[in-house]
Amino acid sequence: MFCGKCSLTARCVVLPLYEISTVVTGRHFSTTLNARMKKLIDSKQFRHALDIFDKQSHAADDFALNMALKACSNLPDYRRGLEIVRQLSPKSLNNPFIQTSLIHFYMKSGDLKSAIGLFNSIPVKTNPFYTTLFKGLTSMKKSKEVLNLYEQNKMKLDEGVFVMVSKACSEICDDRAKRIGKLLIDDLPEDLKGSEKAMNSTIFMLMKFGNVDEAEQLFRQMKHKSIYTYGAMMKGYNDNKKFEKTLDLFETLPFVADEAIYAMVLSACSQLTNDRARRIGKQLINDLPEDFKRSENVMNSTIFMLMKFGNVVEAEQLFRQMKHKTIYTYGAMMKGYNDNEMFEKVLDLHVNMPMAVDEVMHTILFSTCTRLSNDRALQIGKELLRKMNKPYYNNNIVITSAIHMLMKFDLVNDAERLFRQVKTKSALTYHAMINGYSQLDELDKCFQLFDQMKSDQILPNEVVFLSMIGVCAKIAIRSVSQSIVDQIPADLKSSRNIQNALISMAKNSSIGKSKEIFESLSDPDVVAYNSMINSYGLNGMGVEAVELYRRIPVDIRDEVSRICALNACSHAGLLNECRHIFDQIPHKTIKIVTTMVDCLSRLAMFDEAESVIEDYEKTNPPSSAMYTALLSGARNVRDSNLSNRIYKKMQQLFPDEKNTLIAGSVLLSNIYSSIGDHHRAGDIRTNRIKQFGYNVKVALSWTSVNNQLVRFKAHDHSHPQSEEIYEELQRLSCELREHGHTFDSSWITRPVKEDETVESVLCGHSEKLAIAFNFIQQPPPSIIQISKNLRICGDCHAATKLITKLRRCEIIIRDANRIHHFSNGKCSCQDHF
Numbered sequence: 001m002f003c004g005k006c007s008l009t010a011r012c013v014v015l016p017l018y019e020i021s022t023v024v025t026g027r028h029f030s031t032t033l034n035a036r037m038k039k040l041i042d043s044k045q046f047r048h049a050l051d052i053f054d055k056q057s058h059a060a061d062d063f064a065l066n067m068a069l070k071a072c073s074n075l076p077d078y079r080r081g082l083e084i085v086r087q088l089s090p091k092s093l094n095n096p097f098i099q100t101s102l103i104h105f106y107m108k109s110g111d112l113k114s115a116i117g118l119f120n121s122i123p124v125k126t127n128p129f130y131t132t133l134f135k136g137l138t139s140m141k142k143s144k145e146v147l148n149l150y151e152q153n154k155m156k157l158d159e160g161v162f163v164m165v166s167k168a169c170s171e172i173c174d175d176r177a178k179r180i181g182k183l184l185i186d187d188l189p190e191d192l193k194g195s196e197k198a199m200n201s202t203i204f205m206l207m208k209f210g211n212v213d214e215a216e217q218l219f220r221q222m223k224h225k226s227i228y229t230y231g232a233m234m235k236g237y238n239d240n241k242k243f244e245k246t247l248d249l250f251e252t253l254p255f256v257a258d259e260a261i262y263a264m265v266l267s268a269c270s271q272l273t274n275d276r277a278r279r280i281g282k283q284l285i286n287d288l289p290e291d292f293k294r295s296e297n298v299m300n301s302t303i304f305m306l307m308k309f310g311n312v313v314e315a316e317q318l319f320r321q322m323k324h325k326t327i328y329t330y331g332a333m334m335k336g337y338n339d340n341e342m343f344e345k346v347l348d349l350h351v352n353m354p355m356a357v358d359e360v361m362h363t364i365l366f367s368t369c370t371r372l373s374n375d376r377a378l379q380i381g382k383e384l385l386r387k388m389n390k391p392y393y394n395n396n397i398v399i400t401s402a403i404h405m406l407m408k409f410d411l412v413n414d415a416e417r418l419f420r421q422v423k424t425k426s427a428l429t430y431h432a433m434i435n436g437y438s439q440l441d442e443l444d445k446c447f448q449l450f451d452q453m454k455s456d457q458i459l460p461n462e463v464v465f466l467s468m469i470g471v472c473a474k475i476a477i478r479s480v481s482q483s484i485v486d487q488i489p490a491d492l493k494s495s496r497n498i499q500n501a502l503i504s505m506a507k508n509s510s511i512g513k514s515k516e517i518f519e520s521l522s523d524p525d526v527v528a529y530n531s532m533i534n535s536y537g538l539n540g541m542g543v544e545a546v547e548l549y550r551r552i553p554v555d556i557r558d559e560v561s562r563i564c565a566l567n568a569c570s571h572a573g574l575l576n577e578c579r580h581i582f583d584q585i586p587h588k589t590i591k592i593v594t595t596m597v598d599c600l601s602r603l604a605m606f607d608e609a610e611s612v613i614e615d616y617e618k619t620n621p622p623s624s625a626m627y628t629a630l631l632s633g634a635r636n637v638r639d640s641n642l643s644n645r646i647y648k649k650m651q652q653l654f655p656d657e658k659n660t661l662i663a664g665s666v667l668l669s670n671i672y673s674s675i676g677d678h679h680r681a682g683d684i685r686t687n688r689i690k691q692f693g694y695n696v697k698v699a700l701s702w703t704s705v706n707n708q709l710v711r712f713k714a715h716d717h718s719h720p721q722s723e724e725i726y727e728e729l730q731r732l733s734c735e736l737r738e739h740g741h742t743f744d745s746s747w748i749t750r751p752v753k754e755d756e757t758v759e760s761v762l763c764g765h766s767e768k769l770a771i772a773f774n775f776i777q778q779p780p781p782s783i784i785q786i787s788k789n790l791r792i793c794g795d796c797h798a799a800t801k802l803i804t805k806l807r808r809c810e811i812i813i814r815d816a817n818r819i820h821h822f823s824n825g826k827c828s829c830q831d832h833f
Contacts, residue, residue: 033053034063034064036052037049037064037071044074046070046071046072046074046075049068050068050075050077062092062098065087065088065098069098069101069104070101070105072105072109073109074108076109096126096129099118099122099129100128103115103129103132103136104135106136107132107133107135107137107139107140108136110140112136112142115133125155127158130150130160130161130164134149134150134161134164135164137168138164138167138171143168143171144172146168150165151180157184157188157192158192159195162184162192165180166205167201169205173209178209181206181209185202196224196225200226200228202218203218203232203233204236207232207236208236208239212242215233215236216233227255227257227258230253230255230261231258231264233249234249234261234265238267238268244272244276247268247280251280262284262288262292262301265280266298266301266305267301267304269284269305270308270309281305281309284302285302288302296329299329302318303315303318303319303329303333304336306318307333307335307337307340312342326355327355327358331360331361334349334350334361335364341371343368343372346365347380350380359392362388362398362401363397363398366384366398366402366404366405369384369405370408373659378409381402381409385406385418393421394424396425399418399419399422399429400429401432403415403418403419403433404436406436407433407436407437408439412440415433415436419432419433425456427458430458431461431467434446434449434467438467438470438474441697441789443471443474443475443711444709444711447471447480450464460487462492465488465492465498466497466501469484469501469502469504469505471484472484472485475704476786476812476819477703477704477709477785477786479704480704480707480709485502485505496527500527504531504534514535525556526557526558526560526561527560529548529552529561530561530564533545533561533564533565534567537564537567537568537569537570537818538818539818539821540828540829541568542574545569546574546581549564549565562585562595563592563595566582566596566599567595567598570595570599570602570603570832571817571818573830573832575600578599578600582596590620590625593623594623594625594626594629596609597612597629597630598629598633600633601630601633602633602832604633606634606639606642609629610630613626622654624650624654624657624660627646627649627650627653627654628660628663630646631646631650631668632667634671635667635671638675640671640672640677643671644668647667650664662692665687666688669681669684669749672684673746674746674749675746676745678750678751681750682750682751697789697790699714699789700712700766700788701766701787701789702770702787702788703784703786705773705774712769712773714765714766714769715764716766719773721776725769726772728776729768729769729772732768732771732799733763735803736799739802739806743759743762743763744795746794747762747793762793762795762796765793765795765796770786771786771803780807782810783809783812784809786811786813787814788816789816791815791817791833792815792820792833797827797831797833800813801826805824810822810823811823818833820833
């Protein structure tokens with residue numbers, strides 16, 4: 001029986017007055033406490049809510065306890081939460097609302113064991129329990145556990161379960177996740193088809209699966225769309241690299257854009273960087289609401305976009321205006337400087353950064369040091385590595401960037417030591433080492449590491465195979481290349497990146513194979529066109545390269561297309577075609593101008609080359625690459641006066657570019673050696689060693705016999721068959737002399753010692769050793785393939801032409817500049833090398 005006045009039981013009529021007063025007062029305190037706590041928690045004042053709870057905990061009912069747990073979860077405050085748990089009565093512990101909040105609290109505090117333990121102890125589990133657990137597991141990056149539990153416990157789909165399971169499917173995005181996601185959509189109850197949250201989650205999931213058409217169809221069918229629906233579509237378009245569609249949707253958006261929409265549209269503009277993107281991006285900045293200027297996400301996205309547009313000054317101005325900068329703001333600036341090749345500014349910003357370097361920042365800075373490659377970069381890079389937190393040593397992305405840096409500085413031992421320290425290596429870690437060895441011409445080590453990777457049961461991914469294809473392209477030996485190609489899985493062979501790389505690789509042994517792969521593509525992209533043009537160019541087929549360049553749709557031609565076409569003209573001596581292509585290029589980048597200078601210099605058109613440089617420097621700072629190309633051309637014609645003038649100018653313009661000056665010094669000393677002035681050449685070498693140390697690249701040649709890769713350096717005696725090799729060299733020398741070959745002393749770049757002759761010095765070149773090694777095989781091969789890390793010298797070039805005629809064989813040599821097909825006394829390069 002209840003009393004109508006006070007809502008207490010009828011027992012109140014026989015209770016003493018003070019007892020009735022206590023009951024009523026307690027209930028009043030409880031109601032007041034609940035209202036105050038709810039108000040504070042709704043306004044995110046969690047600490048204040050807990051302070052009030054502590055003062056009035058004697059009056060707390062299950063509602064207040066539930067609010068207190070939510071406050072602890074949001075702070076999070078694990079210790080305080082456990083104190084509240086200890087206050088819970090057995091009755092409260094069986095309250096479903098308390099149980100749900102407890103699971104949430106444990107999950108937010110990272111106490112997975114307690115959360116699972118409580119969940120398993122609940123005899124009858126309703127959907128809110130599952131939703132809370134799923135949410136916690138997803139936030140802890142344990143989406144696979146969500147799918148496991150969902151498949152094991154077929155619960156009825158409600159909005160909460162659907163949203164969390166579809167989110168788990170989106171994050172995993174493998175075949176199993178796609179199967180479960182499809183079933184979720186098929187089993188979706190009719191009442192949920194009107195749920196905005198469920199529909200937005202479905203769109204998000206479909207976009208993650210790459211099912212853009214299905215997401216668009218669902219979007220069109222939805223009668224009620226919110227700004228979050230548009231946001232899900234835009235994020236999906238961005239994730240699927242359909243940035244134009246993001247802009248299309250933005251321009252029809254029926255709502256005022258919020259921060260998330262702003263950030264996504266700015267991101268799309270950053271990726272496109274076309275006229276439309278620049279117009280919309282500029283409009284977004286002009287219309288930016290004042291409160292958005294305090295949004296870190298929007299400001300960082302704006303900086304990123306401005307940097308992508310090349311508007312570095314505007315980005316810097318915005319950065320200076322920002323009162324509250326986070327590590328992400330500094331990261332956006334550093335990445336922007338990197339993208340705009342302002343590497344010194346990255347290091348300047350790092351030196352003045354007021355916060356500790358995190359994982360992402362380590363990666364950016366290591367990358368900067370790699371690309372800058374000067375003494376300051378080396379010092380900062382090594383210091384970063386020395387101070388790096390131990391947990392980062394198990395982060396494959398950070399370690400990968402560190403290995404790239406160490407390899408770039410030729411610190412191979414340090415890179416190998418770092419590689420060995422990594423406990424859990426990934427394909428990325430192996431890729432960094434393989435890539436580094438390749439850059440340093442340690443090609444045999446690339447193959448050894450590739451084999452070790454398989455022994456460690458780490459499957460090579462697309463990036464690793466792309467690197468190995470690149471190594472094979474350098475080796476340029478058909479049997480070695482084929483052994484790698486045979487290991488590429490069928491699903492990867494259909495990858496456009498792999499196909500384009502194979503076109504590029506095949507050029508070294510068979511231009512016909514390159515053409516076959518290219519023509520098998522139903523819709524070649526610009527990379528495929530570029531690879532094929534480059535293949536023609538390196539094989540001296542300039543006319544075919546130019547014809548294919550003209551076939552590329554104008555709207556997809558890029559910088560690389562133009563560089564490949566210009567290079568092809570250069571290698572084939574097609575000066576008029578080169579000029580015509582260059583004149584038609586609307587925007588001449590630094591790389592395009594450098595390529596034109598290289599082409600003119602190769603053809604000894606020095607006045608015209610210097611004129612191109614002068615025109616470029618009217619509006620741009622000088623480029624060391626252009627002067628290096630000019631100096632290389634002067635070396636080809638042995639013009640010591642021009643070479644000396646160019647090198648002096650390089651010293652004036654680029655005093656801090658160590659590698660550039662080393663390369664220029666090597667070219668200059670070689671020029672003086674080629675005209676017999678060994679004294680002057682020796683002085684230049686001595687000065688270089690004093691200033692920069694001994695940094696000259698060792699000449700190496702590779703060949704393969706019986707599928708075994710063999711490497712030779714100049715005057716190498718390390719091979720077990722060296723005696724036989726040098727005997728064969730002697731026989732070859734005699735044959736060459738008998739048939740009119742004169743060993744050309746101008747290609748000797750050092751003084752001839754007393755116990756040497758011009759012939760013995762030139763016959764010790766690595767490519768001649770590789771040729772002799774092939775001839776001592778039984779039977780001698782009819783086709784010899786050799787790869788060389790430097791340009792073939794003129795004497796070796798002339799000798800190899802004659803050898804193919806005398807020995808009736810074909811010799812293919814891939815040097816640093818091009819591919820030489822020697823046959824019957826002729827070379828495919830027509831002596832344009």
